Structures are given as structure tokens and as C-alpha cells.
Amino acid sequence: MNFRHLSGSSAxxxxxxxxxxxxxFVKIINKTAVSQSLTNATEQTLMRGHSAAITCTATNKNLMLTGETGYDSDVLLWDTETNQILQRFSEHDGGIIAVDFSDDDLFWCSYGADGWLHIVEIASGDIVCRQAPTASNELLKLSILKFGGRISDPRGFKLALYQLIGISESGLLVKIVFNPKTALIETTVINSANIKKSVMDCEFLQTDRNLAVAVTLSGDVFMIDLTTQALICQMQLPGQISVLNCVSVLKPNQALLQQRQAQQKKNIYQTYGRMEQLDEFVAIGGQNAVCILRGQQNNWQVVKRLNLAENVIGIDSDEAGRIIFxxxxxxxxxxxxxxxxxxxxCSHHTKRITSMQFIGDKLVCAASEDNTLRILDLCDYNPGLVINTGFTAxxxxxxxxVCLNEVQLVTGFSNGDLKIYDVENGDLLTQIQAADRGVIASISCMRNLxxxxSQTGDVRVWDLRGQKIVDQQRPxxxxxxxxxxxKDLKENPLVISSSEDRYLCATVAGVRILDFQLGGPLRAFVQINGLFFCIGGRAVDIVDLKEHKLVDHLEFQQRLMSLCARSDSELVVGCDDGSVLRIGVNANKLSLIEAKVxxxxxxxxxxxxxxxxxxxxxSVGELVVWD
Incomplete structure (x- = not known):
């Protein structure tokens, strides 16, 4: 059984x-960083090393930084060419808020929920600065932090000082100057008269790294001179975009960038004009829109605006001028x-998968807590049909x-409702409100039945033609x-059910005709050649329900959570520690074939x-395809 694809997004x-x-491109699925090809979704590389959800990332050439949440939180420095961890940094407590690289590839920084800013040398992994940003003798709590480069003087020559820019939790823009000689930082709150609104994101410009662009909660875009703390220009995007969430400055060609930087160096007797060389492309993501701006000197214009039906939460650009969001x-x-x-x-679920159903051997439908049913194409893993269930977050x-009934997707909900969708176009065909008293945990279909x-312990049989209950019981x-x-021998509906009360039951017309008790919560079962293969607690059992006897028993250290039959001679079991087990069946005897730990x-x-x-x-939203 080989890995083929990882689907999902923690948004x-x-x-x-x-x-x-x-x-x-690199996306985050909870604890995993996934590198996926832009042209072929089947080409993926997984980077796993965190014990908690990843909260922030930064890339620089072949290096990548990832930070995680949790009390004992780590920062990992990756080599994305070899997918190896170069450094593991464990100096923060309470979670990592931001990570970034310096422009000259010498340092990287991390800022944690504990309020400490660490600056680390890339080559050695040594901490060169550890200090908490403060303003007016009070600790500054940051939500965003970006590492720039060396500060340039008014003539364009670089000083031995580094510049960082951040955003406080209250939305204030913060300038941080790092001195490698003294290993200290100096923090200044930029409180220009016109910047009175909550800043959501910021980024250094490429033409001049002393300039920065910031976007706000009110839809304003600011260009700021960090040296003088002056507001260079301000604009509001057309179309009344109320919230701007993220910004990315497009990276120019390196040869062109070096030429611009050389032109910026002036004679010592000349006055340095900071805006005369400005020529930037900026991509901004916000509520229901993406905008691309071009700024030349003091003139800014909208190159492109895309109207969306959803909120943009992340945006990035590359040297080719492409934008991904x-x-x-x-x-x-x-x-x-x-x-x-x-x-x-790609278009993936953002929360936990609650149920799955194959539609032939090329499609699978996944129901998620993000209130969607998504059909994934198992051939190319390209985005397929997405059915919005009508409920909001x-x-x-x-x-x-979810269960497939010929060409219908029968879906149960946490409030007991039942909805039926057309599998081809996603149209809602019919619905039954309060089809059950509690959360619908499992569905099985047979034509009109x-x-x-339910999680209340009930089982109900509905007739879709008359939309009425034909059998109801609580086994x-x-x-x-x-x-x-x-169906039993008389063609009456035969109900097989398993429960956390450890019982496997068979009932007909409300009468419990057969049952068997296992040693743990009976979470799943499959039927092969008249025998029931069940998982109860930490064991896999073969049960002959008619003879009321246990045929075989195989126990493991992990708790077993899910079960399916890959063939008549092989079972696949999911465990609570994230492992997947292959179990062979030979002459009604169980044996472990392979453990994907x-x-x-x-x-x-x-x-x-x-x-x-x-x-x-x-449980954290990852969906893996194997063959």
C-alpha cells in the first residue's frame, strides 16, 4: 500500500x-507542510516534524521556516530541496506568532506568544539577539513581524543595522532596528497622524527596503517611509472593499533589482530622492476581492481587480510576477x-472529515465540518464538485x-436533518427535517429505504417514497x-448495527434476533463471506453472528478507530496515534501484514x-489516498 496524495487545508x-x-507552492494542513506542483497535483512532498498545528511560515530560496502553536512550541528550519530539518529551535513557550528571514540570508527571526523576539544566525544556529519589544517601558504584543534588510542612509549606502517591521495586537505599526554589534533591538511605534486605523498586514517594498506598504481593516492602503516615519501616500481601493487582510510585493528580476539599487547611490553632495525610482507591483487580498496595484513615484493605479465570493486570507508572489492566493x-x-x-x-476541506463514500473507483465524496460535500477525482486530484450544505460557519x-444511493448522495446532519443531493450536479432533491432525534452517525441505503x-442509540428506517418511518427501535x-x-430470507429489512456499548446487533421489525458483545466500543465492522470483522477497543475480531461465537482475535497497543476491507483477504485499520495497519485474513485467521506508523x-x-x-x-483534517 503506497502513498499517493494528501488532501486538505487548515486555512x-x-x-x-x-x-x-x-x-x-507550499500549503499547510495542520501539522504538515505540503509542497505541491503548480501543474500536477499528483506531485507532492510532505514535511512533517511538528507536534502541533503550524501557525506561520517563511521561505527564502531553498530554506523554509515553520512555527507551531502549543505551550512547548518549536521553530523548524527546513531545506526544501532535501526535505530535511536543518535546525530545531525550542526557546519559545506558548506558540509561535511570526517567523521570517533577513534579506542578506544571514539571519532568521521568530516571535512568540511569550513576547520574546529571537534573532538566529542561519549558518551556525546561534542566538545573536533575545529581547522583548517594548514601547514606553511597556511590553508590545505583536501579531505580524517581517524581517527586512540593512538600513540605507540618505545617500543609498547600507549601514550595519537591520530593520524589522511589525504590527501590534491593537493594529499599530511598529518599527524595530536590530544592531548586530550590540545584539540589541530598538522599538518605535509609527504613529503618523494619518495612520489611525488597525493595520492588518505589511510588507517591505522591493525598490527601496526603507519603504513599506500596509493594509488596514478599513480598506486603506498606506505607503510609509520607515526612516522618517512619514506617510508618503494613501489610497482606498475602488469598490468599497471594507477589509484588507494580506499584502504581497511582487519580486522584480534580480538583474533589474541590482540595477535599480546601483542607481540609488548618489553623490555625497546630492539630496536623495526616495520616491523617484519607485516602480512597484503590489498584490492585496481582502474581503471578496484581490487587487493588483502598480505604483510609479507618487502615482498608484489598479492594474487588476478580481471579485470573489469569499475572503482572501493569504497571498504570495514570485519573481515571474505570478500571484497565488x-x-x-x-x-x-x-x-x-x-x-x-x-x-x-486546488479546493479542499478546511475542517475534519466526518464521513466518506466512494462513487465508483475514480471518485470519492467527503463530508466535512466546514459544511461542504466535496467530490475528489482520484485520477488527477483536481478540484471537483463542491456541494454547500446551506448551513453557515x-x-x-x-x-x-454520507451514503451513495444509486445516483443520490444521502446526507445526515448533526441536528438530525436528512438531505439528498444529485451526485452529478449537486442539486438538492429532497430533505427531511428532524429525521432523527440526535446526531446522525451512520447511513445505509437500499433503493427507497x-x-x-443515531448517537442517541436509535436506529430508524425511512421510506423515501412516502417520507415516513417504517421501522424504529433502540437496540x-x-x-x-x-x-x-x-434483507432477511423473507425480504424484510434486516438491520445490522454496532455501538459504543460494545454490542453488534441484528434486528428485524424491531425484534432483536442476534447480538454479540465485544471487549471494547464497537466502532466499525465489515462483512466478508458471512462473517463480521469488527474493531472493538484495541482489537480486531472475527465474529460469527449466527453461531454467536468469536472466530479469531488480534490485539494491538493502539486504540483502533476505523476499519475497511481492501479485499476479501485484507483489512485496513486506522489507529488513534495516526498509524494505518494492513491486516491479512487467511483461513479465518488474522495477521499483521504492514504497519504505516x-x-x-x-x-x-x-x-x-x-x-x-x-x-x-x-481528526485534524488530513485526507490521504493510498493504493
């Missing part, structure tokens, strides 16, 4: 980056100059179970984990298979 703001080779829905898109036509790279209702298993005292609808970032709660293809999903 972490300001973490999307271009790859160093300009052929890939991520939306809060998990959609990542690429803009290519000169026309900046949109090209969708403000409501606690989300899809919890739909079996629901369990704990939440139902899985149900299966079959901790291949997931969280507990593997859902797993499904069809024609040898296996899809597993965990």
Missing part, C-alpha cells in the same frame, strides 16, 4: 508560499501575468454521514457507530476502500 492565514523552484474556504488560485487569468489549483450544524443510526444504550441495511497528523477516524484504493481521514 491558516498568511501561510501560503511559492516554492523555491517556482514550480511548486488562498481563500477561507480552502480554495487556492493562481494568477499569471500579463492578463492575470484565474487558474484554480456560525451554526453548529454540519454533515456527519434509508437506515439511520443500543450508547451512540450507534455504524449501521448496515440488508504515524502517517497521519491525528487519529484516523474514517477509512474507506474500493477496488484496492484506500482513503483515510484523521
Amino acid at each position: 491558516t492565514p498568511k501561510t501560503l508560499k511559492f516554492g523555491f523552484d517556482q514550480k511548486s 488562498e481563500c477561507s474556504s480552502g480554495k487556492i488560485q493562481l494568477l499569471v501575468p500579463p492578463d492575470y487569468i484565474q487558474a484554480e489549483l 456560525k451554526t453548529p450544524t454540519y454533515p456527519t454521514a 434509508i437506515l439511520l443510526g 443500543h444504550t450508547q451512540p450507534v457507530c455504524q449501521v448496515q441495511l440488508m 504515524k502517517v497521519h497528523g491525528g487519529s484516523v477516524d474514517k477509512i474507506s476502500s474500493f477496488n484496492g484504493v484506500v482513503v483515510s481521514a484523521d
Whole structure:
């Protein structure tokens, strides 16, 4: 069983980056950094090393920094060419807020929730500065921090001082000057008269690294001279964009950049004109829009504006002038100059997968807590059909179970509702409100009959033609984990159900005809050749329900969370530690074939298979395809 693809997105703001080779991009899925090709979604490289969710990223050539949340939080320095960890930095407590590289590739910095700013030498990994930014003898809490380069004097010559720019939690713009000789920083709050609004993001300009662009909560764009703290220009984007979340300054060609920097050096007797060489492209992402600006001296104009139906949370650009941005829905898109036509790279769920259902051997439908049903193409992993369930993020209702009924997707929700969608176009065909009293945990379909298993311990059989309940019972005292609808010898509906009360039950017309108790919560089962293969607690069991006997038992150290049959002779099991186990079945005897140890970032709660293809999903939002 080989790894094929990792799907998902944690929609972490300001973490999307271009790859160093300009052929890939880096996105974050909880604890994992994923490098994916811009042209071929099947080409992926995973970088795992964090024990908690990644909160911030920074790239510089082939190097990448990632910081995580949590009390004992680490910063990792990666070589993205070899996918190796070069440095692990564990000096912060409480989580990492920001990381970045200096322009000259000598230093990197990290700022944590503990209030400490660390500046580290890249070559040696030594800490050259450790200080908490303060203003007026009070600790400054930052939400954004960007590392620039050496400060230039009015003639354009570089000084032995480095400049950083940050944003405080209250939205103030903060300038930090680092002196390598004294290993100290000096912090100044930029409180120009016109900058009175909450700043959301900022970035150094490329033409002159003493200039910065900042975007605000009110939709304003500021250009600021960090040396004099003067406001150079201010503009508001057309179309009344209320919130601007992120900004990226497009990187010019290196030869052109060096030529510009050489032109900036003037005679000692001349006055330095800071704006006369300004020629910048700036990409800005905000609420329902992406704008591309061009600034020449004091004149700024909108080159391109894209109207979207969602919020842009991250944006980046490369030396080729391409722009990549991520939306809060998990959609990542690429803009290519000169026309900046949109090209969708991927569209993934942003929260935990609650249920999965194969649609043939080439498509799989995943229901997620982000209130979507997404159909993933297993051939090229390109974005497929996305069905919005109608609920919003403000409501606690989300899809919890999905089942394919011929050409219909039958979906159960956390509030007990039932909705049926057309699998081809995503249209809502019908719905039944309060189809169950509690959270619908599992669904099984057989033509016009739909079996629901609830977290209240109930099972119900609905007839879709009359939209009425034809069978209702409560065979369990704990939440139902899985149900299966079959027919008995008299063609009556036969209900098979498993529950956290450790029972596997078979009922007909409300009568409990067969049951078997296992040693732990019975979270899943599959039926092969008349026998039931179940996971209960930490063991896999083979149960002959008709004879009421245990055929075989295989125990593990991990808790077993999910189960599927890859074939009649092989089972695949997901574990709470992120491992995936392959278990062989030979003459009704169980044996471990292979253990994929901790291949997931969280507990593997859902797993499904069809024609040898296996899809597993965990508690932190990762969905992995195997074959």
C-alpha cells in the first residue's frame, strides 16, 4: 500500500508560499507542510516534524521556516530541496506568532506568544539577539513581524543595522532596528497622524527596503517611509472593499533589482530622492476581492481587480510576477501575468472529515465540518464538485454521514436533518427535517429505504417514497457507530448495527434476533463471506453472528478507530496515534501484514476502500489516498 496524495487545508492565514523552484507552492494542513506542483497535483512532498498545528511560515530560496502553536512550541528550519530539518529551535513557550528571514540570508527571526523576539544566525544556529519589544517601558504584543534588510542612509549606502517591521495586537505599526554589534533591538511605534486605523498586514517594498506598504481593516492602503516615519501616500481601493487582510510585493528580476539599487547611490553632495525610482507591483487580498496595484513615484493605479465570493486570507508572489492566493474556504488560485487569468489549483476541506463514500473507483465524496460535500477525482486530484450544505460557519450544524444511493448522495446532519443531493450536479432533491432525534452517525441505503443510526442509540428506517418511518427501535444504550441495511430470507429489512456499548446487533421489525458483545466500543465492522470483522477497543475480531461465537482475535497497543476491507483477504485499520495497519485474513485467521506508523497528523477516524484504493481521514483534517 503506497502513498499517493494528501488532501486538505487548515486555512491558516498568511501561510501560503511559492516554492523555491517556482514550480511548486507550499500549503499547510495542520501539522504538515505540503509542497505541491503548480501543474500536477499528483506531485507532492510532505514535511512533517511538528507536534502541533503550524501557525506561520517563511521561505527564502531553498530554506523554509515553520512555527507551531502549543505551550512547548518549536521553530523548524527546513531545506526544501532535501526535505530535511536543518535546525530545531525550542526557546519559545506558548506558540509561535511570526517567523521570517533577513534579506542578506544571514539571519532568521521568530516571535512568540511569550513576547520574546529571537534573532538566529542561519549558518551556525546561534542566538545573536533575545529581547522583548517594548514601547514606553511597556511590553508590545505583536501579531505580524517581517524581517527586512540593512538600513540605507540618505545617500543609498547600507549601514550595519537591520530593520524589522511589525504590527501590534491593537493594529499599530511598529518599527524595530536590530544592531548586530550590540545584539540589541530598538522599538518605535509609527504613529503618523494619518495612520489611525488597525493595520492588518505589511510588507517591505522591493525598490527601496526603507519603504513599506500596509493594509488596514478599513480598506486603506498606506505607503510609509520607515526612516522618517512619514506617510508618503494613501489610497482606498475602488469598490468599497471594507477589509484588507494580506499584502504581497511582487519580486522584480534580480538583474533589474541590482540595477535599480546601483542607481540609488548618489553623490555625497546630492539630496536623495526616495520616491523617484519607485516602480512597484503590489498584490492585496481582502474581503471578496484581490487587487493588483502598480505604483510609479507618487502615482498608484489598479492594474487588476478580481471579485470573489469569499475572503482572501493569504497571498504570495514570485519573481515571474505570478500571484497565488488562498481563500477561507480552502480554495487556492493562481494568477499569471500579463492578463492575470484565474487558474484554480486546488479546493479542499478546511475542517475534519466526518464521513466518506466512494462513487465508483475514480471518485470519492467527503463530508466535512466546514459544511461542504466535496467530490475528489482520484485520477488527477483536481478540484471537483463542491456541494454547500446551506448551513453557515456560525451554526453548529454540519454533515456527519454520507451514503451513495444509486445516483443520490444521502446526507445526515448533526441536528438530525436528512438531505439528498444529485451526485452529478449537486442539486438538492429532497430533505427531511428532524429525521432523527440526535446526531446522525451512520447511513445505509437500499433503493427507497434509508437506515439511520443515531448517537442517541436509535436506529430508524425511512421510506423515501412516502417520507415516513417504517421501522424504529433502540437496540443500543450508547451512540450507534455504524449501521448496515440488508434483507432477511423473507425480504424484510434486516438491520445490522454496532455501538459504543460494545454490542453488534441484528434486528428485524424491531425484534432483536442476534447480538454479540465485544471487549471494547464497537466502532466499525465489515462483512466478508458471512462473517463480521469488527474493531472493538484495541482489537480486531472475527465474529460469527449466527453461531454467536468469536472466530479469531488480534490485539494491538493502539486504540483502533476505523476499519475497511481492501479485499476479501485484507483489512485496513486506522489507529488513534495516526498509524494505518494492513491486516491479512487467511483461513479465518488474522495477521499483521504492514504497519504505516504515524502517517497521519491525528487519529484516523474514517477509512474507506474500493477496488484496492484506500482513503483515510484523521481528526485534524488530513485526507490521504493510498493504493
